[in-house]
Amino acid sequence: MSDGGHSNPATESHWLDWLGWASEQGVAVPDDAAFAEARARVWEASEFFATATARHPGDFAELIASGDLERAYGEGVLAQRLEAALAGVADELALQKSLRLFRRREMMRIVWRDLAGFAPLSETLEDLSELADACIRQALDRLSDWTHAEFGTPRDSAGRPLRLVVLAMGKLGARELNLSSDIDLIFAFPQGGEVTDGPRRLSHEQFFVRLAQRLVQALATQTVDGFVFRVDTRLRPFGEVGPLAMSFQAMEDYYQSQAREWERYAMIKARPVAGDPADRDQLMLMLRPFVYRRYLDFGAFESLRDLKRMIAKELYRRGMEANIKLGPGGIREIEFIGQAFQLVRGGRDPDLQVRPIRQVLACLADKRLMPADAIAQLDAAYVFLRLVENRLQAYRDQQTHKLPEDAAGQWRLARSMGFADWPSFAPVLEAHRRLVQQQFDHVFAAPDTHEEPGESSLNGLWTGTHEALHDLELLEQAGFADPAAARIRIEQFRENTARKGLSSRGRDRLAQLMPMVLRVIAASEQPDLVLERVLRVLESVARRTAYLAMLIESPDILAQLARLSGMSPWFTDQIGRHPLLLDEMIDPRRLYAPLRREDLESELDALLEHLDADDLEQQMERLHQFAQGNMLRVAAADLTEAIPLMVVSDYLTEIAEVAVARVLRLAFAHLVCQHGHPTSILGEDSGFLVLGYGKLGGIELGYGSDLDLVFLHGTERVSAMTDGKKSISNEQFYARLGQRMIHMMTTRTASGALYEIDMRLRPDGNKGMLARSINSFAAYQESDAWTWEHQALVRARPVAGDRRLAERFGAVRRAILCRERNPETLRDEVRTMREKMRANLDKSRDERFDLKQGSGGIADIEFMVQYAVLRWAAAHPELADWTDNIRLLETLTRLGLLPGHAAENLTDAYKALRAVYHRSALQQQPKTVPLDRLQAERTRVREWWRVLMESGE
Known part of the structure; x- marks a missing residue:
């Protein structure tokens, strides 16, 4: 092998010494070209190896004979x-x-x-x-x-x-x-x-x-x-x-x-x-x-930035720019990038709780936390730099990270890395280090808290260093309609946070954040409104300095918060109560793209994956975070019209279904561990079924809707027991299962409650058993149920549980809905129930109309649809296929069962009323509107009510 004049005579003499020893000992020396080439490379690159071979020739001979060098x-x-x-x-x-x-x-x-x-x-x-x-x-x-x-x-x-x-x-x-x-x-x-x-x-x-x-x-x-x-x-x-x-x-x-x-x-x-x-x-x-903190800990960026600054200062003092571990673009910068994301997000995303940096980088790429090409560059640089590190240390088995300055050392390192010489190696090394430093600088770029040239200085508004008139002029120039009120609100916020006793770090971060906040608010369409709402959020998180760091490090969050706050107080109310929801605003692509069922399942899998099976509190906490975060995304996409209004309920319903199904799975697993599996059941899995009634059953959930649930089980023998060591009756098992599910969904944790649950639609209402066998349920529906309970059955469907039991329920439901009924009797009973409901629940008064319960409102349409299904399903069983009002109205239209344009008019009115109902929820307004709103729609609903429910047509 040509050495270009840089070979080491000492290492070659060690090889000659070993050959002499081998000859004396009768040790065979491999004569193949592959061994010769490998031997030359090793001797050229490692004085340690050559010296060890000379001092301990038997070790090398044994390594050759054993074949361990090749495998x-x-x-x-x-x-x-x-x-x-x-x-x-x-x-x-x-x-x-x-x-x-x-x-x-x-x-x-x-x-x-x-x-x-x-x-x-x-x-x-x-x-x-x-x-x-x-x-x-x-x-x-x-x-x-x-x-x-x-x-x-x-x-x-x-x-x-x-x-x-x-x-x-x-x-x-x-x-x-x-x-x-x-x-x-x-x-x-x-x-x-x-x-x-x-x-x-x-x-x-x-x-x-x-x-x-x-x-x-x-x-x-x-x-x-x-x-x-x-x-x-x-x-x-x-x-x-x-x-x-x-x-x-x-x-x-x-x-x-x-x-x-x-x-x-x-x-x-x-x-x-x-x-x-x-x-x-x-x-x-x-x-x-x-x-790993349970929140997104953006303070890690600031701390790692400080640590890197200290290292750089020390390196500069020592003149260690050539250090491939600690120097610019070195191994440590790659590790810092990975560690920053781990510390920020690892508490919420256990996938990031891994140790090897290459696994961390791969995870960042999979989760799109960094661009794939950037990750590929960092991974390639890491491999290259670690190989360089090993080559440096292999030379004399010394702990060094410094690139050689002498020509012989440079040549030797380049050759050991597979390059002909230093001039061909050095640019490749420099390119890797430059890319690492670029990525490091990008990830750890200090947030820009400085104002643009020519922009009115808002810093004084926060520090209180301006005269009042100057502040008022600044606020007016910034677009505030009522500068005096805005100034008072800022002063109140400053005083309120001062009373909270913030740490010195908290005060520093707030001082850094507030000018950014005021600039973003001033740039919004309704600064006065947004100021009040955003400051309310900041008051709720001021003592949690990690959230202040998050807002400083991710200005996009501030921008989204200001935008959505101006559209709806629902956002600021939710985030004020549950600051973890700020996490959802980091990535606008994610914020305005709510998930469908498969992705919801995957997200919930990730949230629950690393929890202990017995850690009920954390299970509930993660379930709450899952539901709240996904509802926030739906609302963001709804308000910005990224999704059509009519599919909002589809998204909200799927979130609830995924959550309920997971609660069932967790609760069932817990009880099985205690008591074993129920026996003698209809079903192939849990033998348990969760029915959704009302808005959940009708795929019409709104923001903050309760869940109307009914629990059924497949026990076929009253005396059946579970098969565990602490055996209990199936009836007890399923009752406890229902109780645990309700507990998991309704108990308030730090993140609030998952859902409010209403079980009053079960057979016999609040007096009835919490979980009923499917056979008992069928008998009740056949013989004891009231007409209003059959109406409710129109909107009932399985939302979680055993597939075979769901099929059995489907058959029971269809049989009940498709019974022959006397139209006159049915009309009277439905009308009477609607009148009772309106008398008790209608909040229409003082020039306001109740969107749901008022005459001509949503409930009138629902009752007419239910009446139509119960009246005509015997002759047209396809009316039992659906639970949602829109598709039921479409089926009634196709079958020509409603007179004139009834189905079309009712569909249009239903959509219009539902849209306003949704918007009222997001604006945190009563579900009532002024009497002059939606007059045409309400009039048509009342007219069709008279035609269908009073005139007898």
Whole structure:
């Protein structure tokens, strides 16, 4: 291989020495071209490998003979081989020697495969990480036994022996260890106490500190055989001054009250590598809320920006621009990009709670949090830079990240990376670093809080540094119709927030945010109205500095908030009560594109995926967030006419159906764990069915609608019992299932309630059983139900539950609706019920018309449709196919059952009344309108009521 004058005579002499040794020992040397080429590349790139071969020729000979240089290890091979290597170890000195010899052999193998091009980066990082994991675990196992024998055994309150938990941090935690990396470790133990069965009493802390010290010594002490891994324990609570091992409780106290912001970033990669599995899980569950906040934590951008600024300042001071880890466009900037998104969104999106940075980047691409081409560039840069890092460290097995300045070192690095020379390598490296820095600068760009040239300065309005007349002039110029009122409102807000006792960071963020807020409000169509509504939201979130950071970092949220606030007070009311909904405004593409059923299911899967099956509170919280967030999107798309008004109810109904189905699934799984499955049931799954009546059944839900539900089950034998250890009757099981569902949907958590539930439409109303068998329901409908209950059945349909039971209900419903009825009797009963309802519920008064219950309103149309279905379904069974009024009117038109233009007129009136009803909900106005509105529609509805329900036509 031509070296261009830069070859290293020392490494080549090591090769000649080894060849001489091999000849003396009768060791065969591979004579194939592939080996020769790989050998030349390795010797050229790694003085460490050449020297190790000269000093320990038998290791290289064994590696060749075993074939390990040519093959990747399978899962668990390293651990098995280390177990064999440590089989005869009886004391710490022997342990240290065996670990070092094993590490030397495996490092030679890993370096060879890396430099020869036999192993991709992923294999190299995985092998290095697995080597460290195996050494930690197996050294700890032996040291634990010896320490127990010497000092006794720590036990918990139940007498269970306790084991040390080892947390790997940094690159080892993410299984991304490089060729010459420290390993960052934190040591913990489950609980405090005393060891009482040893020669003298020791606290658990004293015991585990000694054990941790022994482990660090076994791995890091420099002996004649070198070291295994350098160990850094400074990431532990309180750093170097803190105890080497801490109890879980002490760690929790520290991270809740004293940990610094950078410790959150470090903890992202924390991975337990040793300890009892249950203890490891408990520790990670305890640490997760510290790392991943339940809200979108945009303050992470600000903190990481500050941390990067400190690193850059230190690098500049040291003149370390050539550092490929910490320098501009280096590995750390890629990690910061990933960590920023993890810290901001990981609490809400558990998919981001992964450790390896390449997995994080792939997740960002999948979720479209960054452009796919940007992610591809970052991933390619990361692979390239990590390969460079390994090549730098493979040269002398030293922990370095600095590019060589000498010509020989530059040539050697370029060649090891597959380039002919430095001039061909350097531009590629620079291109990767430049792209990384561009992406980093884009992600971490400080928000622009400065006003445009020529723009009226609104800063003084917030700080109160202007004279009153000057403020009034500014507000008038900004477009406020009542500048005096606007100024008073701003002053009130400033005083209110001052009284809230904000932290210094909160005050700083509010001072940074408010000029932006005032500019956005001034640019809106109705500044006076928007000011009042937006400030109301800000008052509700002012003490939560993370939300202030979110609004600063994402000005788009402010813009959407101002826009939608001007259209509807419903938005500011919802967001004021549930600030988590601000998250929905980050991406306008998502905000104005509500989801349909399949995507709703996927979103809910993601929200619930990582929750404990028994964590009812968090399940309810996530369900509430799901429903509220998706309703907000529907309302945003509705107001901006991104979706037609007539499909708004379709979207809202699907949200409810997905939520109810998931509540059923969770509640059923919980009860099955307690009592087993019901037996002797009709059905192929739960044997349970949720019926939607009213607006839910009619696919006509509005904003804030209650859900009218009826629960049925498929029990076919009254004495049937569940099949679990704590068996109960099917009747009890399904009653408890219904109760748990209602509890999950109606209990108020921090995010409010999921839905209000009305169960009064079940057989026998509030006096009836909460869940009724399908056979009992059928008998009731056949013999005991009132006409109004058959009317309600017109709008009843399955919304969740067992498919076979749904089919059975469909047959029962059709049989009831298609019964022969006396038209006169039916008309009288329907009319009488409508008159009673109007007398009790109609809120038409004081020149206002009740959209639903007033004469000529929505309920009149619904009653006429129900009457028509019950009258003609016996002759026309297709009238039992639908539950929504529009399609039922279309069917009545097609069948020619209504006189004249009745169906057309009623359809138009129904749409018009429903549209105003929806808008009233969004404007938080009463569901009444002035008497002069919708007069034509109401008149036609009243006329058709007289024709159909009073004249007898």
